[in-house]
Amino acid sequence: MPVDGPQYPVNLILAGRRCLVVGGGRVALRKISGLLGCGGLVHCVAPSVSDAVRALPITWEEREYQRGEVAGYRLVVAATDSSSVNRAVYEDGEEAGIWVNSADDPASCSFTLPSVVRRGPIMITVSTGGHSPAVAAWLKERFEAELGPEYEVLLELVSGVRDDVRRAGQSTEQLDWKKALNSDMLDLIRAGQINQARERLQACLSSSSA
Numbered sequence: 283m284p285v286d287g288p289q290y291p292v293n294l295i296l297a298g299r300r301c302l303v304v305g306g307g308r309v310a311l312r313k314i315s316g317l318l319g320c321g322g323l324v325h326c327v328a329p330s331v332s333d334a335v336r337a338l339p340i341t342w343e344e345r346e347y348q349r350g351e352v353a354g355y356r357l358v359v360a361a362t363d364s365s366s367v368n369r370a371v372y373e374d375g376e377e378a379g380i381w382v383n384s385a386d387d388p389a390s391c392s393f394t395l396p397s398v399v400r401r402g403p404i405m406i407t408v409s410t411g412g413h414s415p416a417v418a419a420w421l422k423e424r425f426e427a428e429l430g431p432e433y434e435v436l437l438e439l440v441s442g443v444r445d446d447v448r449r450a451g452q453s454t455e456q457l458d459w460k461k462a463l464n465s466d467m468l469d470l471i472r473a474g475q476i477n478q479a480r481e482r483l484q485a486c487l488s489s490s491s492a
Contacts, residue, residue: 288411289393289394289409289411291396291407291409293405294320294357295320296317296320296321296322296356296357297320297321297322298321298323299321299322299323299356299357300322300323300325300354300355300356301317301322301323301324301325301355301356301357301358301359302324302325302326302327302351302352302355302357302358302359303317303324303325303326303327303358303359303361304326304327304328304347304358304359304360304361304362304367304368304371305326305328305359305360305361305362305363305385306326306327306328306329306330306331306332306335306342306344307328307330307332307335307361307362307363308332309361309385309386310326310328310332310335310359310361310362311332311334311335311338313359313361313383313385313395314326314335314338314340315338316395316398317357317359318338318339318340322357324338324340324341325340325341325342325343325355326340326341326342326343327342327343327345327347327348327351328342328344328345328347328362329344329345329346330344331343331344347362347367347370347371349370349374350374350377350378351374352371352374352375352378352380352382353374353378353380355380356380356381357380357381357383358371358375358380358381358382358383359382359383359384359385360372360382360383360384360385360387360390361384361385365387365390368384368385368387368390369384369387369390371384371390372384372390372391372392375392376392381393383395386415388412391412394409394411394412396408396409396418397409397415397418397419397421397422398422399422399425399426399429401429401430401431401433401434402434402437403434403437404429404433404434404437406425406429408421408422408425430472432468432471432472433468435471435476435479436463436467436468436471436479439467439471439476439479439480439483440459440462440463440483443480443483443484443487447487457487458486458487458489459487461486461489462482462483462486462487465482465483465486466482467479467482467483470482
C-alpha cells in the first residue's frame with residue numbers, strides 16, 4: 283500500500299555518516315552507489331554479495347541480517363528480495379529510532395527515495411509518495427531532458443553576483459532575482475554569450491535596486 287498522507291521533503295547530509303545496506307544484489311548496488319555519491323560510509327550485509335558491490339569502496343559481510351543490528355547507523359536501506367527480511371529491518375529501525383527505506387515496499391519504510399535529476403549543484407527530485415516509482419522515473423526523464431548544461435552556468439553566474447553583492451555589504455533580499463531569471467539570460471548562455479548574460483543579470487538587478 284502507498285504511504286498514507288503527505289511526506290516531508292528533506293535533503294540529508296550523509297558525508298562521513300554510517301549507513302547500512304541489507305542486500306547485495308542489483309538493487310543494493312544502485313542504493314549503495316547513491317549513498318556513496320553523497321559521502322556516506324556504507325556497510326553491506328547479505329548472504330551473497332555480488333562482485334559489483336564488492337568492487338565499491340565499502341565494507342561488507344556475507345551473512346544473514348541479524349536482528350537489531352541497525353543500531354549505530356544513521357540511515358538504513360533494506361534491498362533484499364525477501365519481504366520478511368525487509369520488514370524485520372524496518373521494525374528494528376522503528377524500535378531503534380533509525381530511518382529505514384525498504385526498496386519497492388512503502389509499507390516497510392520510514393522514508394522513501396525520490397527519483398533524482400542532478401546538474402552540478404542543482405538537484406531536482408520527483409516523488410509520487412510511493413504510489414508509482416515508474417511515473418516518478420518517467421517524470422525524471424522529462425525534467426532531465428529540459429535541464430541542460432546552461433542551467434549550471436546560470437547558477438554559477440547568479441551565485442557569483444550574489445556573493446559580490448554580499449561582499450559589498452548590501453542585502454540580496456530586496457533584489458528582483460526573478461526579473462533577471464525571466465530575462466533572456468538563458469538564451470544568451472545557450473548562444474555562448476556568457477559575458478553578455480552576466481551584464482544582463484547585473485542590469486536587471488541594478489534596475490530593481492534603483
